[in-house]
Amino acid sequence: MTAASGCVIELVEHAPAVSVPLPDAVGRALVASRIADAAPDAYAPGRWVLRAGSKVGAVRLEPPGGPAVTVRITPKVPVARLFFLLGYSLDPRGWRDGEVEIAEHRELLPALAHAVERQVDLALRRGLLQGYMPTEDTSLVVRGRIREAEQVRRRFGTALPVEVAYDDFTDDIPENRLLRAAVERLLRLPGVPADVRRRLLHQRARLIGITPLVRGQALPVWHPTRLNSRYHHALRLARAVLEGSSGEHAAGNLRIDGFLFNMNKLFEDFVTVALREELRAGGHVARLQDTHHLDDDARIRMKPDLVVYGDDDGRLPRAVVDAKYKAEKRDGYPDADLYQMLAYCTALGLPAGHLVYAKGNGPHTAHRVRHTGVRIHQHALDLDQNPRQLLGEIRSVARQLVGGPPVGSARE
Template sequence: MTVVELGEHAPAVSVRLPDAAGRALAASRIVDAAPDPYRPGSWRLRAGSKVGVVALPVPGGDPVTLRITPKVSIARLFFLIGYSLDPRGWREGRVEVGDHREVLPALAHAVERQVDRALGQGLLQGYRAVEDSALVVRGRIREAEQVRRRFGAALPVEIAYDEFTTDVAENRILRAAVERLLRLPAVPRDVRRRLLHQRARLAEVSPLVRGRELPVWHATRLNSRYHQALRLARVVLDGSSPEHTTGGLHVDGFLFNMNKLFEDFVTVALREAFRGTDHACRLQDPQHLDEAGEIRMRPDLVLYGPDGVPQAVADAKYKAEKSDGYPDADLYQMLAYCTALGLPEGHLVYARGNAPHTAHRVRHAGIVIHQHALDLDRAPADLLGEVRSLAGQMARVGQTAPDATV
């Protein structure tokens, strides 16, 4: 087996790979991949914002496993995930990752531990609507179906009833997540053994059909012990999972998109900072740049004041500031948001920067664009404190003096 180790946004590396594997990686867009012009038979690979692991079985050769490690620590990564999923129920250390230092092993460990806790008191039971054909009447008769399918025959009877069963949405989601993890590469042997045990506990639950919508569940007091496990299961089932065939090769794995994860954390944390105030936050708020409504925009977060009028706009960017500053395109995008919403200020939130805050006043417009940098290496409580400070600044429109002009 060929194992390729890459770092998130690290410099490109030259790796000897079969052409079929290199083409599959290039087509999948998991990483930037191109033949190395200076080393025949090698490919230059560079990871972007996707972290995790993928496997490529190569016909006639050794399989290739690609591992991409995040810049932030595994513990910090799962704090971002846990808080985004459940900000009010989050507690530091709630999502256990064990001693694992890679994304997929840590995720598999965390899911298995939460599933074990959820099933500790036995499988959840609930009522499920069932439609069936039977020789005895149970529940109610579906008269229209009886006429349409039986043409006046008395038996069998088309019936509908509520069945009290363990085959409910919550258990089906947990089983699907466990089975998904068991199909992935790089899950440690001890974790895989425990996942097999959890699958055995869920053996009587119907499997989900791959490709179909996940069943809907609602958080209640009765399923409270399942909440954390279900949210992590959703991460597994909704994650960027490159399962497809490219150039004759099946690419399988699990990836986190750090851009999306950072965006989710920032917007959820800002929304929580304004909870209980007279302000309201709308995430991914659909807007239009032009009066005809043809040019669509979707800012990450728009803050509305007590009068229901937009007061501030924020956009999260998972980019570290370079020596020549942040990309100018981000400023142009925020200027468009502020202009369309009629706002005097806008806020760009980055993962890290050389200064915690800078601001720019746009010439002939009077619009101030703020650039904030969050330090993801800080302790969770301190990081959330930075977000609350940002929220306070967003609520004080026009009170921060800019230090630059664009």
């Protein structure tokens, strides 16, 4: 159910459009930022017709001289299931046996803030991780190596001070900078519960000596190793927070601050990662977003979500998959997806292609394309079930990709 209450607007992902009172500046900002579909209500001046798409979360819009407006978009799938999809796609081996802890929270943003704070707390219980960072400095003593070109350019042959470069053992490393940035990002978002906010402030105090990220700066790069293994879960959630931030930007004179998950991308990531893990366990080679070309001149690029290869070199395609979260037609799957999959099969020389949807309007079906012999399969995953059952459906699709019977079929 969707309703507007004061300056808080509640929407539901892919629910019917609703008319709400809204300042024109806020409505135009929603259109420009693509947070939701928005248009002036032709029958009621001062009101806008809003419809949420596949983005879920919460954003606050602050027009100059007016009250802030918070838009909350609730996902159709349970929040616990959404966090399983997120956790599995970020780290399938680490999250395979459980879900991201979200406590009793039933709304997306409080659950996200709680999950990140718990993981940061676990990561920092043994103190801040330290590591070596390349450092360039001007010093009165030689440390590391002398930067000869800089010494000549800046000092004109004088002996002191010395331009040096060395590796400094410090806690101001990319891992800690990402954690601090995620904590500070959550503290600025609307709708974080007071108890979670207090714990986030405690985590920020533990990271107070870490250099904050500059707004607009690229996120620091980290690599999973044995030494930073206790940080892995926290870092993956931190990147999800920082990459999913809706802005913290201004549209005209209006400021937007919030966090949104793109359910299309979340579903695509989960399906392709889960299929890759199942196929890898069976000894098959599967790659995500591999580049291929539709034409002989290699001018028209294609990037299927997942391609399975039939040889160890990974050169002979065996199956192709595209994941689609939402069917656009009321009466079933959109035809454009079929045309796209036919192009993939034609270019890769495959007799069959596979489209994987979130279960909605259409059932599992298959189409044989005239004059080509190509068969296009359309699978439907039911997200409203527990993780074990959902991974069972993924396993069934994976077996069909390599010519095996579906899980639970009569052929088993």
